[in-house]
Amino acid sequence: MPSALPDGEPVPADGALPQPALNGLADRDLGVYLHVPFCRVRCGYCDFNTYTATELGGHGAGVGTYADAALAELDLAQRVLGERAPAVSTIFIGGGTPTMLAARDLGRMVSGVSSRFGLQPDAEVTTEANPDTVDGAVAEALASGGFTRVSLGMQSAVPHVLSTLERTHDPASVVRAARAVQAAGLQVSLDLIYGTPGESLDDWRRSIDAALALEPDHLSAYALVVEEGTKLAAQVRRGQVRMPDDDDEASKYEYADRALSDAGLEWYEISNWALCPDARCRHNELYWRGDNWWGIGPGAHSHVGGVRWWNVKHPAPYADRVLAGGSPGAGRELLTADQAYDEQVLLGIRLTDGLPLVVLDDRGRDAVAALIADGLLDGAAAVRRDDAVARLTLRGRLLADTVVRRLLGY
Known part of the structure; x- marks a missing residue:
């Protein structure tokens, strides 16, 4: 199920x-x-x-x-x-x-x-x-x-x-x-x-x-x-x-x-x-x-302006609610600043464009040098003058969960 x-x-x-x-x-x-x-x-x-x-x-x-x-x-x-x-x-x-x-x-x-x-x-x-x-x-x-x-x-x-x-x-x-x-x-x-x-x-x-x-x-x-x-x-x-x-x-x-x-x-x-x-x-x-999207349908998730919500899962009660003009939402959460930061790191590090170092907190910036030494982050991308980023190497992509944990200080 x-x-x-x-x-x-x-x-x-x-x-x-x-x-x-x-x-x-x-x-x-x-x-x-x-x-x-x-x-x-x-x-x-x-x-x-x-x-x-x-x-x-x-x-x-x-x-x-x-x-x-x-x-x-x-x-x-x-x-x-x-x-x-x-x-x-x-x-x-x-x-x-x-x-x-x-x-x-x-x-x-x-x-x-x-x-x-x-x-x-x-x-x-x-x-x-x-x-x-x-x-x-x-x-x-x-x-x-x-x-x-x-x-x-x-x-x-x-x-x-x-x-x-x-x-x-x-x-x-x-x-x-x-x-x-x-x-x-x-x-x-x-x-x-x-x-x-x-x-x-x-x-x-x-x-x-x-x-x-x-x-x-x-x-x-x-x-x-x-x-x-x-x-x-x-x-x-x-x-x-x-x-x-x-x-x-x-x-x-x-x-x-x-x-x-x-x-x-x-x-x-x-x-x-x-x-x-x-x-x-x-x-x-x-x-x-982390932009905005509205998820339509049973079990669909949405995010707008730091609010995340999810619909009831089964199509029958979903249809009953929306056809009656109401919300099919089953629950929601307002993201805290800490949650938003963790998600920015978790998702942004996955991209070839990299995660700008300026968004990292002290723990994240302190972890970058060791991650470069371990071959998990691209050293050249991290020292660019105007747009330094944490960018995964091929080995880093294979161990992305490890990189995230270290950037978040876990």
Whole structure:
């Protein structure tokens, strides 16, 4: 089952935010995330807030009516943020499998954001998709609906790895989907997972090579995390599958970074590579910079002006609340100065742009020299005259959690 929501203080029934959270609204980018909680099957490794279509009924909780519930929450967002809200810079539709919805419904949600807030002229509009849900007609409909990018959940190009992950697509469907998206004039991003039980280094090389052959604009590569409560966690606990060790995962990351760099994709965040700065995922950069976003949908999280909140998880009560005009918020927290600082360090250090040394407190600045000596931070980047930054080396990327703990004095 998906992980539990955090604790927090109650969210007002009308979703109202404290006035200080709204004061600087126009000064920061605003993104919108729309969560689509439906999948054909639930993969054994996944702990996301997703449901198969047969688990849910109607009244806003079904595939055919979900867009109306999402639009109702957009109405709430418009009321709460008011006229000071800037035009939206990024929209990201994730899940789940967003393309379980009809392309026209995905387009309705994009239009709903635009009509309520407006879009920046160069707005990035992305949807995730399983490769076996995208063909030429779907890709053309997405392009007509205002999308600029499709992120395909490739995961692997090796059948036995896909089988272990319980993915529904095969390698050929990734090729068909990527070519359809490119033919429609949209950017292609590919998501890969490494460290699946039974995946060899040669398997991983095959996946990287297959991904690069598709000439993506952007690629993400994530180490598999076995989450408690998932089917895969139970298999590991029973000894049915064996997880790879840290050295195996490090070798796979190093191979990916080298191969992607040779192909012209440069890392800009620990798990993400892009052909050029314009091909970066600006929506994710918004998270890493601590800008503002409103998360639409069951279980979605939001952040505006130092206030973070999260919605009820199940689609049925979510739909009941938003269709009645109320907030679906389950809880919220006002970030303290210490929490905001810790998150700035935690997220900012992940970026190739680096974390400006001027934002570090005394503990952080005192740790920099030793981290450079240990080969975890780039010494040249830390001594630049006007914009010195803490920037991870390749070894530092592999040990990023250690770097964060030391910068925070833990």
